[in-house]
Amino acid sequence: MPNEFFMWFMLLWSVFIFVLMCIGGYFMFRKFLKKMPKEDGKSILDWQDHYIEQTKHLWDEEGKLFLEELVEPVPSLFRDVARDKIKGKIGEVALAEKADVITRDLIIKGYCLGTPKRDHKFLIKKLSEKNIDKSSYNQYLQL
Template identity: 60%
Template sequence: MSALGDYFIVFWGFLLIGLMAIGGYFMFRKFLKSIPKEDGKSDLDWEKHYLDRTRHMWRDEEKALLEELVSPVPELFRDVARQKIASKIGQVALQKKKNIITQDILIEGYIIATPKRDHKFLRKKLKEKNIDAQPYEELFKKSATDYSEGWEAKYNKSKKH
């Protein structure tokens, strides 16, 4: 066998190991999300719960805006991102005891559901649509990890000061 053939086999081996590692990483993340928490429900269960409870609250304008906001996500991961973000938006709407998901609720939920690196894109979209980002500045300042249980009370408390 030639040296080129040996290099090809080594390259192919590393490529396969790398692809399996990447696939394993994403499978492990999905597994972690499916593990029940203290309340007996997993993150995926809560996402499904909030989606089911708020499905009727979405208007066409908000659905279109959500689709626009998740459009930069690669198509392979877009459904997962849309579900995660929409469930957080639903959670915000239910916690605020709203009957309909408004643009304000959608933007708040989007900020809370997404990592800080995605906020630049949101700011750009808000500017394109002539939506004032000022009311959301307090949410933008925090990172996604700052939104633990009781995030709404902390947010409302900081708005009063």
């Protein structure tokens, strides 16, 4: 009887390990695709780093704190990745608008462009808490 139990345990353990490896492989493959160079010779992550580096000096303490509030609901394991992606989009918008400083307006626009549609509900809730009019951001929000 113990031998049969051990065989079932090994089968379930093998399936469990296989599923975990597939999940990890999926996320590694996504990261690999983002690192692949595009037509211009730079990858998505290269451009993201470029925008962050070019606009690093434009951030003030208030903007950093507001961004931290916005990425707060993201699990801590993924928060750094989410923050960098959003910072990259904010930097892209700031460079396009030739901004002198990263304002709350730019942070909200970059957050809308850099996050999936499902996260916009949280942004709307946060804007309501801060008494910020969301009507000027309707073109960026995907409701």
